[in-house]
Amino acid sequence: MPDATPPPDGRRGPNRALGNPFSSFVNFPGLFVRGLRRLPKDIWRSRFRTLDGLFHIGTAAGGGVLVALFLTEIFFLTQKSWPTITGYGFGFILGTVWNPNPPAPVFGAWPYIVGTLLTSAIAMLLAVPLSLGIAVFLSEEAPSWLRVPLSSLVELLVAVPSVVYGLWGIFVLEPIMRTTIEPDLHMSLGRIPGLGGVFPTPSAGGDVLTASVVLAIMVVPTIAAISRESMRAVPDSQREAVLSLGATRWETTRLGVIPYARSGIIGACILGLGRALGETMAVTMTIGNSNHVPSSLFMPGQTLASAIANEFNNSFSPLERSALIEAGLVLLGITLLVNLVARMLVRGLVGSGSGAAGE
Amino acid sequence: MSSASSTPPPADTIAPTKSSRTGLYAVVAIIVIVVIILAAGYAAGWFKAASKSGGTKGACTPPGSVPLLGAGSSFVDPLMVNWESVYTQSSVNYQEPGSGAGIAQISAKTIDYGASDAPLTAAQAANASGLLTIPETAGAVSIIYNLPGVNARLQISGPVLAQIYQGSITAWNDPAITSINPNITAMPSNAIVVVHRSDGSGTSYAFTDFLSKSSASWASGPGKSTLPAWPTGLGEHGSSGVANTVGTTPYAVGYVDLTYALNQGISFAQVQNPAGQYVVPNLRDAALAVAAGDMALPTGGASWSNVSLINEPGAGTYPVATFSYMLVYKDLSGAYGSTYTLQKAENLVDWLNWTVTYGQSYSSTNYYVTLPAGVVTADQQTIDSMTYNGASISICTLQN
Numbered sequence: 001m002p003d004a005t006p007p008p009d010g011r012r013g014p015n016r017a018l019g020n021p022f023s024s025f026v027n028f029p030g031l032f033v034r035g036l037r038r039l040p041k042d043i044w045r046s047r048f049r050t051l052d053g054l055f056h057i058g059t060a061a062g063g064g065v066l067v068a069l070f071l072t073e074i075f076f077l078t079q080k081s082w083p084t085i086t087g088y089g090f091g092f093i094l095g096t097v098w099n100p101n102p103p104a105p106v107f108g109a110w111p112y113i114v115g116t117l118l119t120s121a122i123a124m125l126l127a128v129p130l131s132l133g134i135a136v137f138l139s140e141e142a143p144s145w146l147r148v149p150l151s152s153l154v155e156l157l158v159a160v161p162s163v164v165y166g167l168w169g170i171f172v173l174e175p176i177m178r179t180t181i182e183p184d185l186h187m188s189l190g191r192i193p194g195l196g197g198v199f200p201t202p203s204a205g206g207d208v209l210t211a212s213v214v215l216a217i218m219v220v221p222t223i224a225a226i227s228r229e230s231m232r233a234v235p236d237s238q239r240e241a242v243l244s245l246g247a248t249r250w251e252t253t254r255l256g257v258i259p260y261a262r263s264g265i266i267g268a269c270i271l272g273l274g275r276a277l278g279e280t281m282a283v284t285m286t287i288g289n290s291n292h293v294p295s296s297l298f299m300p301g302q303t304l305a306s307a308i309a310n311e312f313n314n315s316f317s318p319l320e321r322s323a324l325i326e327a328g329l330v331l332l333g334i335t336l337l338v339n340l341v342a343r344m345l346v347r348g349l350v351g352s353g354s355g356a357a358g359e
Numbered sequence: 360m361s362s363a364s365s366t367p368p369p370a371d372t373i374a375p376t377k378s379s380r381t382g383l384y385a386v387v388a389i390i391v392i393v394v395i396i397l398a399a400g401y402a403a404g405w406f407k408a409a410s411k412s413g414g415t416k417g418a419c420t421p422p423g424s425v426p427l428l429g430a431g432s433s434f435v436d437p438l439m440v441n442w443e444s445v446y447t448q449s450s451v452n453y454q455e456p457g458s459g460a461g462i463a464q465i466s467a468k469t470i471d472y473g474a475s476d477a478p479l480t481a482a483q484a485a486n487a488s489g490l491l492t493i494p495e496t497a498g499a500v501s502i503i504y505n506l507p508g509v510n511a512r513l514q515i516s517g518p519v520l521a522q523i524y525q526g527s528i529t530a531w532n533d534p535a536i537t538s539i540n541p542n543i544t545a546m547p548s549n550a551i552v553v554v555h556r557s558d559g560s561g562t563s564y565a566f567t568d569f570l571s572k573s574s575a576s577w578a579s580g581p582g583k584s585t586l587p588a589w590p591t592g593l594g595e596h597g598s599s600g601v602a603n604t605v606g607t608t609p610y611a612v613g614y615v616d617l618t619y620a621l622n623q624g625i626s627f628a629q630v631q632n633p634a635g636q637y638v639v640p641n642l643r644d645a646a647l648a649v650a651a652g653d654m655a656l657p658t659g660g661a662s663w664s665n666v667s668l669i670n671e672p673g674a675g676t677y678p679v680a681t682f683s684y685m686l687v688y689k690d691l692s693g694a695y696g697s698t699y700t701l702q703k704a705e706n707l708v709d710w711l712n713w714t715v716t717y718g719q720s721y722s723s724t725n726y727y728v729t730l731p732a733g734v735v736t737a738d739q740q741t742i743d744s745m746t747y748n749g750a751s752i753s754i755c756t757l758q759n
Contacts, residue, residue: 097588098588099587099588100586100588101581101582101584101586101587101588102480102482170603174607175607178608201550204552204554204593204604204608204611205608206593206595206604284557284596285596288593288594289557289593289594289595289596290589290591290592290593290594291588291589292591300592300593300594302594310557310558310594310596311558311559311586313456313457313459313460313463313558313559314457314459314460314463314558314559314585314586315459315463316459316462316463316466316482316483316486317482
């Protein structure tokens with residue numbers, strides 16, 4: 001769908017507002033600007049009395065509510081965290097000591113920022129290959145009697161509350177990590193020169209790696225379900241065309257399906273990343289909640305979200321409350337920034353020519 | 360579909376039957392769900408609300424029934440849960456997000472009473488003026504540990520604990536630990552997994568109060584707080600979180616209210632008291648701490664920030680004990696405004712009065728210390744000083 005041909009002013013072409021539905025979720029400001037640009041200029045003159053015009057205004061109002069909510073949120077967070085924004089400046093982001101206790105409270109969110117980025121990055125590293133495997137299997141390989149129950153199972157897993165994953169993490173995963181996986185990692189990867197500090201002798205189960213694995217397991221269903229959907233949306237004529245050229249199953253998937261579903265798959269990954277960045281309960285239950293920059297993957301840490309969950313109930317002083325709200329603002333900023341970078345990567349990856357289903 | 364009534368080919372007749380059957384299934388499913396919900400509601404007592412109100416017992420007219428809302432300490436939660444279940448005058452809903460949250464919520468006036476194991480600090484008292492402090496029970500903070508293969512009970516002292524929690528003692532076979540544990544011949548060399556609370560906690564306050572009184576470097580470093588800046592270790596949410604992690608993680612050490620240790624069967628250490636004795640936390644010895652500490656308690660409206668049951672004198676006294684406090688406003692109509700009814704005020708006073716008198720009989724079965732008579736009398740004086748529209752609130756509390 002070439003974006004290069006804008007529809008005639010005031011007339012809505014058939015391609016208007018189509019495109020990748022998942023990228024719409026994650027690139028909200030972009031959508032809004034694009035929507036404004038596409039708003040017909042003569043909407044009040046020519047269309048106001050028609051049902052079509054009412055429909056257009058109604059949906060635009062729906063979008064407007066979303067914009068208003070988003071802006072209100074940013075305004076609220078900034079206003080409520082103004083005392084620490086002005087009081088600590090960039091020291092809030094770069095400081096490594098977080099101690100709300102009198103007489104001299106210090107708020108440095110760097111350990112939390114590191115924890116957030118580290119757990120999400122490891123989670124994506126583990127989750128993306130696995131989910132793509134699941135998606136390809138469900139969409140291309142699985143026999144139909146297996147496809148339906150497995151697909152509904154994946155969709156069911158998306159809806160499992162995070163506290164359940166957290167409980168599973170505490171009672172099942174932590175002992176396995178402590179007794180098997182972490183010692184094995186220490187004995188194998190830890191022996192590679194330079195990696196000994198990353199995989200030291202493990203002590204307790206609640207650490208950065210455990211939380212990352214729980215996060216990975218949580219985002220796999222999201223990524224797999226949406227990727228499968230976008231692969232199923234590729235018309236069968238594509239597959240048949242590639243097969244008719246004598247391609248194997250793998251080549252069909254690689255050449256006929258993945259390029260067409262690529263933007264949907266990347267949208268799915270960005271959604272999964274968003275869930276990993278903001279996840280609170282399951283991380284709080286498994287990460288070990290220590291206010292220090294984790295020196296290895298087997299050390300406890302803290303994410304921005306888990307720090308807020310742990311401390312907000314205890315915050316008496318307005319300054320501490322302000323600091324925690326600023327942590328929320330930083331989390332929002334990180335999410336937007338990561339999305340932006342991911343979008344730019346997608347632009348670079350998909351380019352203008354190769355991705356047929358892209359924008 | 361329109362031709363379905365006139366022509367009867369089987370392909371067309373199947374569809375309507377199928378859909379009507381689906382509808383039937385849906386109706387049956389809805390009925391079943393409604394019946395289940397009603398049955399569950401009946402079991403939970405939805406339909407008996409009317410039978411509770413009114414009625415007099417003896418010569419005493421109890422106040423009506425307005426639900427009360429409390430929140431705070433998880434230390435005292437097992438006792439609160441028991442109290443809620445036996446107290447029939449009004450329904451009391453207690454939640455346990457931690458002492459810090461209890462103080463924050465009573466300061467914000469979103470609850471009727473707060474519960475905290477830490478007394479209000481000067482700043483907190485200034486933030487919420489007019490709060491009364493009522494000690495409603497006391498308990499021991501146990502030092503729990505998980506040492507596989509060690510059968511003798513661990514002995515520990517305040518200075519050693521402070522070094523463990525500061526990260527300067529990292530292995531179980533550190534000379535500082537082995538030298539005070541002659542009974543344990545083969546102390547493992549494994550690293551100590553230090554576990555603490557990740558949320559604001561009165562148990563943390565009592566524990567760090569103990570560390571501060573035992574170690575100068577702890578006092579000048581992290582200090583005593585409901586949420587100190589822990590130099591090392593693993594943070595877990597709530598007393599049950601700490602108990603669970605220490606119970607399941609080999610070579611871990613932590614601290615919880617004695618109730619959690621006993622209920623979950625986790626080993627707890629003997630702690631050295633100022634007399635040099637290693638004492639197992641138990642009710643009798645914690646009661647000694649309460650008895651030794653209740654000599655000069657402040658009045659309900661005064662500052663309690665220096666009250667502490669840590670390191671009380673006596674050869675058999677357990678050194679890490681703490682009061683648990685209920686926090687209420689002295690002038691209820693003044694604090695909450697005109698929407699706060701007199702009946703609710705009466706209910707609150709009745710509940711407070713009941714907990715410090717009749718409620719005390721449930722303390723020992725839940726591993727808490729029964730308040731000495733002197734503390735109960737002081738509590739009752741504090742409760743009597745509460746007012747509604749300038750007048751004192753007269754109630755007579757029944758045993759149930």
